[in-house]
Amino acid sequence: MKQYLAIIAMDIRLALRLRAVIFFNYLFPLIFFFTFAAFMGRTTEQMAYVVRMSVTLGVLGSGFFGAGIRAIQDRELNILRRYKVTPITPAPLLVGSMVTGWLIFLPYIVLLLYMAHALYHLPWPKDWLGLLVFISLALIAFRALGLVIASVANNMQEGQILVQLFYFPLLLLGGATVPSEVFHGVMRTIHNFVPSTYLVDGMINMMSKGQTLFQNWVGVLVMVITAFIGGFISFKLFRWEKEEKIRGSAKWWVVVALLPFIALGVLESMGISFFK
Amino acid sequence: MNIQPVIAVQSLTKTYDKVEAVKGIDFQVAEGEVFGLLGPNGAGKTSTIEILEGLRPRTGGEATVLGFDPDRQKQQLKDRIGVCLQATNLPGKIRVQEALDLFGSFYSRCISSEQLLKRLQLWDKRSAYYETLSGGQKQRLALALALVNDPQLLFLDEPTTGLDPQIRLEIHGLIEEMKSEKRTVVLTTHYIEEAERLCDRVAIIDAGKIVAIGTPRELQQKSAERSRIDIVCAQPMNAAALPQWPDALESKLDGDGRTLTVYSSRPARTLFEIMKWLDQQGMQLEDVHLKRPTLEDVFVELTGKKLRD
Numbered sequence: 001m002k003q004y005l006a007i008i009a010m011d012i013r014l015a016l017r018l019r020a021v022i023f024f025n026y027l028f029p030l031i032f033f034f035t036f037a038a039f040m041g042r043t044t045e046q047m048a049y050v051v052r053m054s055v056t057l058g059v060l061g062s063g064f065f066g067a068g069i070r071a072i073q074d075r076e077l078n079i080l081r082r083y084k085v086t087p088i089t090p091a092p093l094l095v096g097s098m099v100t101g102w103l104i105f106l107p108y109i110v111l112l113l114y115m116a117h118a119l120y121h122l123p124w125p126k127d128w129l130g131l132l133v134f135i136s137l138a139l140i141a142f143r144a145l146g147l148v149i150a151s152v153a154n155n156m157q158e159g160q161i162l163v164q165l166f167y168f169p170l171l172l173l174g175g176a177t178v179p180s181e182v183f184h185g186v187m188r189t190i191h192n193f194v195p196s197t198y199l200v201d202g203m204i205n206m207m208s209k210g211q212t213l214f215q216n217w218v219g220v221l222v223m224v225i226t227a228f229i230g231g232f233i234s235f236k237l238f239r240w241e242k243e244e245k246i247r248g249s250a251k252w253w254v255v256v257a258l259l260p261f262i263a264l265g266v267l268e269s270m271g272i273s274f275f276k
Numbered sequence: 277m278n279i280q281p282v283i284a285v286q287s288l289t290k291t292y293d294k295v296e297a298v299k300g301i302d303f304q305v306a307e308g309e310v311f312g313l314l315g316p317n318g319a320g321k322t323s324t325i326e327i328l329e330g331l332r333p334r335t336g337g338e339a340t341v342l343g344f345d346p347d348r349q350k351q352q353l354k355d356r357i358g359v360c361l362q363a364t365n366l367p368g369k370i371r372v373q374e375a376l377d378l379f380g381s382f383y384s385r386c387i388s389s390e391q392l393l394k395r396l397q398l399w400d401k402r403s404a405y406y407e408t409l410s411g412g413q414k415q416r417l418a419l420a421l422a423l424v425n426d427p428q429l430l431f432l433d434e435p436t437t438g439l440d441p442q443i444r445l446e447i448h449g450l451i452e453e454m455k456s457e458k459r460t461v462v463l464t465t466h467y468i469e470e471a472e473r474l475c476d477r478v479a480i481i482d483a484g485k486i487v488a489i490g491t492p493r494e495l496q497q498k499s500a501e502r503s504r505i506d507i508v509c510a511q512p513m514n515a516a517a518l519p520q521w522p523d524a525l526e527s528k529l530d531g532d533g534r535t536l537t538v539y540s541s542r543p544a545r546t547l548f549e550i551m552k553w554l555d556q557q558g559m560q561l562e563d564v565h566l567k568r569p570t571l572e573d574v575f576v577e578l579t580g581k582k583l584r585d
Contacts, residue, residue, distance in 0.1 A: 002381050003381055003382050006377075006378050006381035006382075007378070010370070010374065010378050013374070014367050014369050014370060017369040018369060074367075077365045078363050078364050078365040079364075079365050079366060079367060081361060081363070081364050081365075082361065082364045082365065082366060082379075082421070083382075084331060085329060085331065085354060085359035085361060086354060086379060086382040086383070087351045087352075087354040087355040087382055087383060087384075088382045089351075
């Protein structure tokens, strides 16, 4: 436990000393929030849409860039190599990444919801605590996916490609930026398989439809399972050194980590919906 | 009394895909000894040391370190050893003392960071970010991190590579301190003078095999038949007139005929005979050098390569 606490405390300190972390975790999403709120935040529903977009942007950024790219960077810079000679396993580093990401992200969510309420009159969600828990679980699930990508990427170039392959489709096709109502036919089916869809749908349910966390238990379950699968895969495939290469076929582990969302996508496509 | 070696290695092999990096090596390291692995880049030094540190699995053979099997008891082993890696890094924004406290928290036993910082002359830099440290300060911090769990066995993988001579001397001083504290040290290097100065015993490793092992003096003595005598005269000598001096193995004159180089197995006797001959020839002597073989000479003789090849 001593190791976990030491790593978490240090990760938080390091994160707060990096301007990039402050910029991408707070300033950039807030600029985004205020810009869109100014143009689109005229009605409650529009404001809820802006909040969902800002949250999704933050969750995906934290997951893929904050956890994924950062882990690859630490490996490429031979930082993880220094940890390798100590008696610790990868577990404190992975848990540290999850917890730090969450602790840094949570104040942003609270601030965002508060500003949406205070400045733009967005009503508090009925189950606001449940909403925070739901967003937190999503954040941990997406950070786990980011760490799986870091585990299967052999270098920064591969990591960047994989991250971009996930980040943009998840941002554009999950209903956070482009509203889900515009997706029809094949696009609708694809939308059902995009993991961020379930983050957005859960937020819609809790922010606009007055649902509770409990009523979104399927979404919660999927996030929790993804976090566990992702955490387990990244632990098993964890590499401390850039020289330790992983075979190309290991990239399929990303698909394994996505299985809970794929299962949900199949059910949604068959008309068995837990969200709408 | 039968004293168990701190490290025992038998028929150790390591293969990467089809490349055999370590080809069946054997050696032992006793408690309190500074043991050097000397060899050029790619000789198999780092692979050997990393197997012993529990960082890489071995392909074959046996190895025990402090009584642990580095493959099967990695965590217990890592808790007891100190390691200074050849290429490593820390986050740029970590402060020096924070790094020691963080890494100290990973071990079941650790010594105070304050004590270590003072000892390694980093106290004034305790609040500095890692990214602001000079190369020598970073290396001193790497050594401090290797000592944070007060290990009895230290692995130092090329601890002075890339550092300027003054910093290298500082690091040598620190390693000598560790030696005086009776810690066992395994050191890899391709600096001959480092091995000669610091090591009690040296294994010369080339192409994955140990080609010689012993104290630096023992290794030098193996090559004693090749002491080199350089004679510089005021006038040129006649190459055709050079006699066969006793115990001389090879003689040669340089281009202008003024510098004579003789390799001898008994240099004192050969030198005496050369002096006698020069006197008979009426030659005026300007300079004399007698050079005993260094570890570098031994290395070149045994492997046919230079250490920094």
